Amino acid sequence: MGAIQFSALLTALPGNISQGLIWGIMALGVFITFKLLNFADLSVDGTMATGGAVVVVLILSGWNPLAALLVAFIAGILAGLVTGILHTLLGIPDILSGILTQLALYSINLRILGGKANQGISVDKYDLLISSRTVSHAIVIGLVFTVALIIILYWYFGTEQGCAIRATGSNEHMARAQGINTKTMKILALALSNGIVAISGGLLAQYQGFADVSMGRGAIVIGLAAVIIGEVLLNAVFKKPTPFTVRLGFIALGGVIYYIVIGIVLWLRMPSNDMKLFSAIIVAIFLAVPYLKDKSGFKKAPKKVKKAEEVEENA
Amino acid sequence: MLNILKLSKTFSKGTVNEKVAIRDVTITFNDQDFVTVIGGNGAGKSTLLNLISGKLETDSGSISLDGVEISRLPEHKRAPMLGRVFQDPMMGTAADMMIEENMALAYRRGKSRGLRWGIGKKEREFYREHLEKLGLGLEDRLTTKVGLLSGGQRQALTLLMATMEQPKLLLLDEHTAALDPKTALKVLELSDQMIREQALTAIMVTHNMKDAITYGNRLIMMHEGRIILDVSGEEKKQLTVENLLKKFSEVSGDTFDSDKALLA
Numbered sequence: 001m002g003a004i005q006f007s008a009l010l011t012a013l014p015g016n017i018s019q020g021l022i023w024g025i026m027a028l029g030v031f032i033t034f035k036l037l038n039f040a041d042l043s044v045d046g047t048m049a050t051g052g053a054v055v056v057v058l059i060l061s062g063w064n065p066l067a068a069l070l071v072a073f074i075a076g077i078l079a080g081l082v083t084g085i086l087h088t089l090l091g092i093p094d095i096l097s098g099i100l101t102q103l104a105l106y107s108i109n110l111r112i113l114g115g116k117a118n119q120g121i122s123v124d125k126y127d128l129l130i131s132s133r134t135v136s137h138a139i140v141i142g143l144v145f146t147v148a149l150i151i152i153l154y155w156y157f158g159t160e161q162g163c164a165i166r167a168t169g170s171n172e173h174m175a176r177a178q179g180i181n182t183k184t185m186k187i188l189a190l191a192l193s194n195g196i197v198a199i200s201g202g203l204l205a206q207y208q209g210f211a212d213v214s215m216g217r218g219a220i221v222i223g224l225a226a227v228i229i230g231e232v233l234l235n236a237v238f239k240k241p242t243p244f245t246v247r248l249g250f251i252a253l254g255g256v257i258y259y260i261v262i263g264i265v266l267w268l269r270m271p272s273n274d275m276k277l278f279s280a281i282i283v284a285i286f287l288a289v290p291y292l293k294d295k296s297g298f299k300k301a302p303k304k305v306k307k308a309e310e311v312e313e314n315a
Numbered sequence: 316m317l318n319i320l321k322l323s324k325t326f327s328k329g330t331v332n333e334k335v336a337i338r339d340v341t342i343t344f345n346d347q348d349f350v351t352v353i354g355g356n357g358a359g360k361s362t363l364l365n366l367i368s369g370k371l372e373t374d375s376g377s378i379s380l381d382g383v384e385i386s387r388l389p390e391h392k393r394a395p396m397l398g399r400v401f402q403d404p405m406m407g408t409a410a411d412m413m414i415e416e417n418m419a420l421a422y423r424r425g426k427s428r429g430l431r432w433g434i435g436k437k438e439r440e441f442y443r444e445h446l447e448k449l450g451l452g453l454e455d456r457l458t459t460k461v462g463l464l465s466g467g468q469r470q471a472l473t474l475l476m477a478t479m480e481q482p483k484l485l486l487l488d489e490h491t492a493a494l495d496p497k498t499a500l501k502v503l504e505l506s507d508q509m510i511r512e513q514a515l516t517a518i519m520v521t522h523n524m525k526d527a528i529t530y531g532n533r534l535i536m537m538h539e540g541r542i543i544l545d546v547s548g549e550e551k552k553q554l555t556v557e558n559l560l561k562k563f564s565e566v567s568g569d570t571f572d573s574d575k576a577l578l579a
Contacts, residue, residue, distance in 0.1 A: 156430075160423060163412070163433035167420050170409035177368070177407065178476075179394035179424040241460060 009267045014135040016263035017256055021142030022130075022203045023222055024255025027230070028149055029196035030223030031251050035231075036157070037169040037189045042098030043083045044223060046105025047076045047194040048216030051201025053112040056121045056211035065129045069202045076198025077191040079105060084187030109213050118212040121205070128206040138207060145203065149196065150248045156192075157244065165189045197223075218276050221283050222258065228286040230254025317344040317367070317484055317516065322376035322386075324362055324540075336362040338540035340376070344484075344518065348547075349510050351527035352520045353559075354537035360520040361402075363537070364488045367518075369393045380483055395425025398477030398515075400470065400490040400506075407473030410462030414453060414472065417461055418442045421476035445475055449505065467498035471505060478509045485510065485517040492522060503530065524556045538567045 026048065033041040051072040058068035079101055086097035113119045123131040130141045156162045167175040168185040175182050197219070205211040230251040234242060237250075262279075266272060324337040336359045344350055352360045365371040367378055369390035378386040385393050401407050408417050419434040419442075439457060446454040449471045453464075461469060470490060477485060487506060491499035507530050510517045521527050527534055533547035534554065543566040546554065 158433050159430045160428035160433050161430060163416060163420060164428045166412060166416075167409045170411040171406070173370075173401070173406050174409050175420075176370075176390045177394055177397075177399045178420045179391050180420070180428070181389075181391050 004267065004269065009264065012263050012267065013260065014139065015132060016259040018130075018132070018135050018138035018142050019204075019207065020256030020259030021139065021146055021252070022200055022207055022255075023259060024142075024146055024226060024252035025149060025203065026197050026200035026219060027223045027226030027251050027255045028146075028153065028248060029193045029200065030220065031227050031248070032153075032189055032193040032196070034224060034227060035169075036166055037186060037193075039087075039094050039169070039186065039190070040098070040220075041080075041083060041190060041193060042095060042220050043079055043101035043105070043190075043194055044098075044197045045216040045219045046102040046109065047079045047197045048201040048204070048219040049109045049211070049213055050075050050079060050105055050112065050216075051198030052205030052211035052215050053109045053119070053201075053213070054198070055202035056119050056205050057112055057114070059121055059126050059128070059206075060119070065127065065206065069129070069199055072198045072202040073195045076195040076201075079198070080191035080194030081187060083194070084190040087190075088183035088186050106213065113211060113213060117214070118210050120210040123209060130203055130207050131209065132207050142203070145199075146252045150245055150252065153248055154245045161185075161188070218279065221276075221279050222255075225258050225279060225283045225286070226254035227251055228254070228283065229257050232286065233257070316346055316381060318377075318379045319343070319367075320377045320379075322363075322366060322378065323374045324359075324366055324371065325374055328374075335540050337366065340540070340542055342535070342542055342545070344516060346516055347514050348533050349507075349515075349517045349531035350519070350533045350535060351531040352518060352535050352537060353522075353524060353527040357539075358537040359540040360537050361488055362540075364486050364518065364520055367393075367484070368397055368399055368486055396483040398482035398485040400473045400477050400485075400487050402489040402492050404466035404469040404473070404493055407476070408461045408469050411460065413458045413460055414446070414464075415439060415442055415457040417472065418445070418476060418479070421479055424480060445479060446472075449475060465498075467494050467502060470494060470498075470502050474502065474506055474509065478513060478515065481513055481515070483516065485515050487517065487519040489520050489522060491526075506530075524559055528554045528556065528559065536563060536566075538563070543567055 026044070030041075030044060033039045054072040054075050055065070055068045058071060059065055063071075082104070083097045083101040086092045086100060087094055092100070110117070121128070123133050130138045132138065157166060164175065164180045165185045165188060167178065167180060168182045169189070172182050175185070201216065204215065230253055231247075233254065234247060234250040238246070262275065265275070265278060270278065319340055319342050322337055322340045323335075326332070326334045326336055334357075340363070352363070354360050362371065366373050366386075369385070369388060369392075373386045376386070377384055380396055385396070399407070409420070412420075415434055415438075419438060422438065442457060443454045446457075451468055451471055453468065453472065461472065464472065474490070490506070491502050494502060503526060506517075506519070509515065517531075519531065528551070532551065533545070534551050535542050536544035536559075544562055
C-alpha cells in the first residue's frame, strides 16, 4: 500500500465537483418535496434510474441528448404523478406511496433498458452533453443546468401556484381554508420534483457513460444529505433570512460538498463498498441533531393542532 | 343566510367509541347575525363549525349558504365563501411564509391560482393599509416570516385574512381561547369591530359566557349535540352569567360542566 498523497486528492477534485453538480440538481428536486412540501418522497430512487435509462436508450436510437433529457423530464413527471395519486386520491401514506412507485419503476426501468440491467453509451460514438472524459466541460455544463434550474424554480415558487404549493407544505389546514386544493398542489409538486430528478439521472448516465437499473439506489439519501448540508451551511453563513435563490444555490452546493467529502473519504482509503453505510450515517446524524438540540422540531405546530382536536372530540 | 336542516354527525360510528356530536340540528342564521355559541366540552360547538367549513363531512342533513347547498362540497370549494379563524393561532397562517405572502394567499381565496406572480405590484400598499388597522405595527413588517410573530399577532393576522375579502360567513372557533387575557380581549374587540364595520354574518364559538353575552346579537347554547337555547335581541341583552347558568340547568336538566366558563 502506497502513501496517501495529497496530490491524488487534488486530481480527483474536479471529478467530484462535476459529479456533485449533477447530484445537486437531484437535491433541488428532493428539496421541493422534503422541504417545501414536507413530504419524504422515496420514488426518486426509481426516477433517477428512469431518467438515466430513457436518455441512454433514446440517444442510442439517434435522439439529440437535449431532446432525450426533455423526454426523461416528462417520464419523471409521470412517475411523480403516480406517487401523488397514490397518496392523495387513494389515501396511501406518503412514504409507502413513494416506495410503491420506486418498486414499480424497477421493472419499468428494466423494460426501458430492453431487459438489460445496464446499457452503455460511449462518448466516442455519441455526441453527449456531459462526460467524465472532459471534466472541466462537465463542470461548465453542470453549472449551466444548475443556474437555469434555480432561476426557473425561483420564478415558479414565486407564482400564485408556487405559493399555493408552499402554503400546502407549510400548513395544510391554512391552505385549505384559503381555498387551495391541497391534493392538486401535492401532485404538482411531486411531479415537478421527480421530473427534475429524472433530468439529473439523465445527466448522470451520460456523465458516467452508462445507465444502470440500480443507479438510483440510495439516491434519496444523497439528495437529503445535499439538502441538509446546504441548509446547515446557509444558516452558518447568513444569520438572517436569505432570498430563495441563495437558498437553492446552497442546496446545489450541498451536492458538490457531499461529493468532495466522499472524495476525501475515498482518498483516505475507506473501501468504496462502505460508502452507502457512510452516507446513511452522515444523514442520520444531520437529521437527528436538530431534533436532539430542540425537541420541538418543525412538526410542532401540526401536532399541537391534533392534540387540540382530540381534546375537543374526546371530551 | 345560512340554513341548517336536520344536520347530524356521529364520530366512530359502530364502534365502542361511538359519539353523537350533532343531533338533528335545524337552525337559520340571518344575514348580519353575529351569533355566539356556548356550551360545555363535547357539546358539539366546534363540530358544528367544522361541518359548516367542510373540515368534517356531514352524516345527514343539509347546509345551505345564500341558497347554495354546500354540505357536499370539499373544504377548499367552500373556502371562498367563508372566513375562518381557529382556536390554535398556529393553524390559520403559514409559518414559513412572509406576512405579505400569507395575505396574498388569502386575497386569492376563490380565485384561480395560475402562473402570475404570487403578489401583485399594487397589493402591498393595500395590505399595509389593512395591517395598520390592527395597530400592531405589522404594516412595517410585510416581509417578516409569520412564524416569528406571537400567537396574538398571528391570530389578528388570521382574522384580517379571513375578513379582507368580505366572506359570506365568518367562523370564529374559540379563537381567543389560546391567548393571554389582554391579547384575547384585543383580538375579540378587533373581531367585533370588523364584523360591525363590514356588516358580516358571523358565528363565534366560545367557552367564555361573559364574552358570549357581551358580543353579538344572538346567543345559542348547545348541549349533547343539540341547540337547547336560542336568544336574540333585547332578551339577549338582559342575560347575565347567573341566569344563563340557571337556564342551562333548566333546559338540560344538568349542570354546566365547563369550569372555564364558570370562572369567567
